[in-house]
Amino acid sequence: MATPKRINLALQGGGAHGAFTWGALKAILRDPDIEIAAITGTSAGALNGAAVKSGLASAEGQAGRQAAIANLDWLWRQIGAVNDMRFAAWLNAIFPDPAIVSRSIEYSLPFAIADAASRMVSPYAYGPFYSHPLRRIVDRFDFGRVCGGDGPMFFVNTTRVRNGKVRVFRQDEVTTDVILASACLPTIFQAVPIYDTETRRDEEFWDGGYTGNPALFPLFRPDLPEDILVININPLEREDPPRTPTEIQNRINEISFNSSLLRELRAISFVKRMLADGRLDPEHFRNPRVHMIADDPLMNDLSVATKTVPAPYILGRLRDAGEAAAARFLAAHRADLNERETIDLAAMFA
Numbered sequence: 001m002a003t004p005k006r007i008n009l010a011l012q013g014g015g016a017h018g019a020f021t022w023g024a025l026k027a028i029l030r031d032p033d034i035e036i037a038a039i040t041g042t043s044a045g046a047l048n049g050a051a052v053k054s055g056l057a058s059a060e061g062q063a064g065r066q067a068a069i070a071n072l073d074w075l076w077r078q079i080g081a082v083n084d085m086r087f088a089a090w091l092n093a094i095f096p097d098p099a100i101v102s103r104s105i106e107y108s109l110p111f112a113i114a115d116a117a118s119r120m121v122s123p124y125a126y127g128p129f130y131s132h133p134l135r136r137i138v139d140r141f142d143f144g145r146v147c148g149g150d151g152p153m154f155f156v157n158t159t160r161v162r163n164g165k166v167r168v169f170r171q172d173e174v175t176t177d178v179i180l181a182s183a184c185l186p187t188i189f190q191a192v193p194i195y196d197t198e199t200r201r202d203e204e205f206w207d208g209g210y211t212g213n214p215a216l217f218p219l220f221r222p223d224l225p226e227d228i229l230v231i232n233i234n235p236l237e238r239e240d241p242p243r244t245p246t247e248i249q250n251r252i253n254e255i256s257f258n259s260s261l262l263r264e265l266r267a268i269s270f271v272k273r274m275l276a277d278g279r280l281d282p283e284h285f286r287n288p289r290v291h292m293i294a295d296d297p298l299m300n301d302l303s304v305a306t307k308t309v310p311a312p313y314i315l316g317r318l319r320d321a322g323e324a325a326a327a328r329f330l331a332a333h334r335a336d337l338n339e340r341e342t343i344d345l346a347a348m349f350a
Contacts, residue, residue, distance in 0.1 A: 004035040005337040006225040007291075009052075009152075010216055011045030013183065013209045014233040014257065015307030016079065017299065018044025019315040021231045022072050023322025024293050025052055028229075029065045031330060034337070038153035038224050040168075040215055042208040043183040045231075046156045047138070050179060051075045053171070054142045057151030064151070076319070078137045080312045123190045132189055138176045147172050155218040157208030158182045160199075161191050166211035166260070167198065168218050181205035188308075209257040216264045220286045227337055231322075232294040234258050239300075250304040265290065269345035289341035291333065295325045 009028075011021050025048060028034055036056065041049030055068025123130065146154065154171035158181045169178045181192035184206050191204035208214070219228055234254045242248045268288055274280040275287055298321050306314045333342045 002033050005033055005227075005334065006035045006037045007227045007229050007337060008038040008040070008219040008224055009036055009049070010214045010219070010228055010230040010261075011039065011041040011049050012213055012231060012233045012257075012261070013041075013043025013045050013207065015044060015304075016310040016315060017233045017302065017307050017318060018048055019076055019079075019310075019318035020233050020295065020298075020322040020325075021045060021048045022076050023319035023324075024231050024326035025072060025322075026069050026319075027323045027326035027330065029068050031334070032062070032065075033334070034330075036152045038155070038219055038221075040155040040157065040218050041182070042157040042212060042214040044233075045214055046179050046182040046208070047075060047079075047134075048072065049154055049156070050138075050141055050146050050174070053151050053154045054145040055151075057145040057148055058142075075137065076315060079134075080310045080315045123186075123188060130190060132180055134180060134183060135176060138179050141176070141179075143175065147174055153218075153221075153224070155215070156182050157212040157215045158184075158205040159208055159211045160196070161186075161204040161206050164211070166208065166215055167196065167203075167205065168212065168215050170218075173197070182208045210260070212260050213257050214261070216261070216268070216288075220288070222286075225338065226287060227289045227291065227341075229291045229293065230261070232261075232292055233299065235294075235296040235299040236262075237296065246303065246305070253304050253307075265345060266349050269349050272345065289338075290345060291329070291337070291342045293322075293325050293329045295321050 039049040051071035
């Protein structure tokens with residue numbers, strides 16, 4: 001039997017675009033030679049991470065992997081409010097270009113009204129009528145397994161509203177409210193109140209994407225492997241400059257939700273250079289090997305509209321694209337895992 005490739009997963013947030021991660025995770029879970037040691041996730045990444053953690057904690061070997069895949073499928077059926085994702089495959093034959101659907105949602109009157117309302121009406125204006133649409137889904141997670149010691153370590157990233165700092169909740173701290181806080185866009189949802197054991201006071205939390213999307217530093221523990229596989233769903237580059245109000249808002253969203261990840265990757269790159277030059281002691285500094293699964297061409301066809309409107313067709317296309325991207329990565333780089341990194345960080349920040 002081959003020696004397992006032990007990796008850590010870093011799962012980005014990005015609303016309904018997290019369906020790309022759903023597909024990528026399915027491909028990873030089907031590979032028996034890959035062992036997931038830890039998961040750090042934000043927003044949709046936290047939802048995906050909880051589904052995987054719970055499944056892998058339920059049984060060993062192939063049974064745990066199948067349970068994790070089943071959890072992911074259930075999660076995204078709930079988010080898309082579709083019981084049979086074959087409906088999405090049927091739509092694929094009619095609308096082969098996801099950009100068409102993205103633009104139709106983006107320019108639709110209902111989306112325009114909802115988008116304008118989110119900028120002019122506070123989520124606190126709904127009073128007793130307010131409810132979080134994801135709560136009914138997250139409440140059904142098996143938190144005994146999500147928070148338990150079996151399976152991979154699990155970290156959920158949030159932003160503490162009071163001081164703007166990242167707050168990473170460990171698996172034994174994760175609750176429905178923690179996951180909802182990680183996915184709490186402040187223009188749409190009310191901040192989530194949680195008693196914070198770090199500050200020893202009641203705090204309010206927003207989406208973790210502002211401060212850690214996802215946070216990588218929880219993975220620097222000496223008992224975890226050095227390989228970090230980032231599943232990226234916010235495009236790092238867009239060649240065409242934004243011009244319309246929606247395009248501008250979309251690019252602002254992408255830049256802000258990538259900024260924390262890029263800061264950590266830059267720091268890793270700096271430490272790597274210092275280690276290579278002999279100016280840091282390798283006994284005291286980790287030397288992570290970074291990998292990434294992404295599909296920027298597809299994400300450039302989509303927008304903030306498809307992040308907030310979980311259209312079954314788009315979810316299906318994202319899932320399929322994620323599976324394909326992960327399959328390409330594994331075909332090209334499975335042998336590199338635990339040996340060398342597959343992203344040139346020096347070139348990225350040159």
